Amino acid sequence: MHRFSAVIGLLLILLAGCGGRGSRRFVELESYGMDDFEPFKKLLIEDEFAGHPELYERTVYHLQFEIGEPVTEIAVHARIHFTNREQETIEQIPFFLYPNLTPGRLEVHSLSVDGTAVDPELRDHNSQLLAPLPKALEPGHAVEFFIEYNLSLPLTDDGEYGGFGYAGGVLSLAYCYPMIPAFAGWNHPLPVPYGDFIFNEVSFYLVQVSMPDELILAAPGVELGTRQADGRREVLFAMGPSRDLYLAMSQEFVIETERIGQTEVRSFAGKDAGAASQRTLSTAVAALRSFGDRFGAYPYTTLTLVSVPFAAFGLEFPGIIINARRLYDLTQNYGGIPAPVLLESTTAHEVAHQWFYASVGNDQLLEPWLDEALTQYATWLYYKDRYGGSASQGFFQSLENRWNRVDRAEIPIGRPVHAYTPKEYGAIVYGRGPLFIDAMSEHLGEEVFNNFLREYTRTFEWDIVDSDEFEAAAEAACNCRLDDLFDRWVGNGSQ
Numbered sequence: 001m002h003r004f005s006a007v008i009g010l011l012l013i014l015l016a017g018c019g020g021r022g023s024r025r026f027v028e029l030e031s032y033g034m035d036d037f038e039p040f041k042k043l044l045i046e047d048e049f050a051g052h053p054e055l056y057e058r059t060v061y062h063l064q065f066e067i068g069e070p071v072t073e074i075a076v077h078a079r080i081h082f083t084n085r086e087q088e089t090i091e092q093i094p095f096f097l098y099p100n101l102t103p104g105r106l107e108v109h110s111l112s113v114d115g116t117a118v119d120p121e122l123r124d125h126n127s128q129l130l131a132p133l134p135k136a137l138e139p140g141h142a143v144e145f146f147i148e149y150n151l152s153l154p155l156t157d158d159g160e161y162g163g164f165g166y167a168g169g170v171l172s173l174a175y176c177y178p179m180i181p182a183f184a185g186w187n188h189p190l191p192v193p194y195g196d197f198i199f200n201e202v203s204f205y206l207v208q209v210s211m212p213d214e215l216i217l218a219a220p221g222v223e224l225g226t227r228q229a230d231g232r233r234e235v236l237f238a239m240g241p242s243r244d245l246y247l248a249m250s251q252e253f254v255i256e257t258e259r260i261g262q263t264e265v266r267s268f269a270g271k272d273a274g275a276a277s278q279r280t281l282s283t284a285v286a287a288l289r290s291f292g293d294r295f296g297a298y299p300y301t302t303l304t305l306v307s308v309p310f311a312a313f314g315l316e317f318p319g320i321i322i323n324a325r326r327l328y329d330l331t332q333n334y335g336g337i338p339a340p341v342l343l344e345s346t347t348a349h350e351v352a353h354q355w356f357y358a359s360v361g362n363d364q365l366l367e368p369w370l371d372e373a374l375t376q377y378a379t380w381l382y383y384k385d386r387y388g389g390s391a392s393q394g395f396f397q398s399l400e401n402r403w404n405r406v407d408r409a410e411i412p413i414g415r416p417v418h419a420y421t422p423k424e425y426g427a428i429v430y431g432r433g434p435l436f437i438d439a440m441s442e443h444l445g446e447e448v449f450n451n452f453l454r455e456y457t458r459t460f461e462w463d464i465v466d467s468d469e470f471e472a473a474a475e476a477a478c479n480c481r482l483d484d485l486f487d488r489w490v491g492n493g494s495q
């Protein structure tokens, strides 16, 4: 063989490698190193790693989901790289297994730490797994877990669920992996059902899903490759920096997309959703515009919206939000409020969580006001920006109405979820909370307040704040003391 044909031969091999049935070459999850952050850069509108070198030390999850037959049985391989970022030595690491707090199940079959099999301890109704480390983990050192587990999704009678389940042809996978919470939350009590469950640091997720061909995957992040063979489809995607991971699947999903700046917004809803999916999309785009202008740019190149049979109205995840499917029937009323109104306010609220929760994190169990009050307040700003001052009055009145449900009792907004009754939680954190933010805005003056919110989201991006840091940031912005204001509204009780 002479040289020329050898080159042709090499070219043919390269072409065959790039071709296959998909348009892109599919690189298996296993081929990626745990220290490979390149895939995540496609998801970010600017180089976040340059401004946040600490991100390289965050936990990396490589998750491989195999959707079974039936689709409610899912086998998962997880490889998790964890670095000890604390000042102290760590002897064991907790993983939260939240599906075990639902009628569904997450069952771990095997667990190894740096190649050594270990016996974990399960506690709190199997919702926490304590992994003992064969060797104590010094500050700055890393450890790697291999976990094989199964997910069993509950089939719910009333056709709705709390984020983890299968109903109406939609698989909804909230909390679908063993998650390491933020260090400060390692000994938290069990979350209560009417509050949010998550108190995590941002992490990185590289995820491969193998599923029956007919299913359509609604995922956050950026798709790196897809391939089809033998009636199955595999999708690889990257999500992060992110505090959590959510995905949904259905054969019924129809996708609508719209672009704003560098971000593609994708709305997934059933074939029967009609105009409601388009409406959700335009709400999300208007909300991204409003919040981006006010608080700083939305960091990701994608935002995914999904309609699922969900018991509440909506739920936020980084880069992906879910709305209850019943809100997509625009002829309906819920509690006297028309579905189109609820769909719009819920969508705007969950989009605002991309700043307050996803980007700037907080302890959602002990200080839920930090994200919920700001998110409710931001929803009012969305109405103001999109429709003008008088049109936003309706939403502002809804905040007053919420507080009225407890007769405007001056219950502090700064308590943990479990310190409120369900009725108080909605009235105080979601009603009185945003009214406090409004009082703050009055006190500081609009310009100072707007600068504060912008500076706050920039300073604490990808980080975690607490109430004291929030107050200190506001005091720095106004160059004034806000103790009286905070005592009157927030209280000093995180207990």
Ligand SMILES: [Zn+2]
Residues within 6 Å of the ligand: 316, 349, 353, 371, 372, 375
């Ligand atoms: Zn919320």
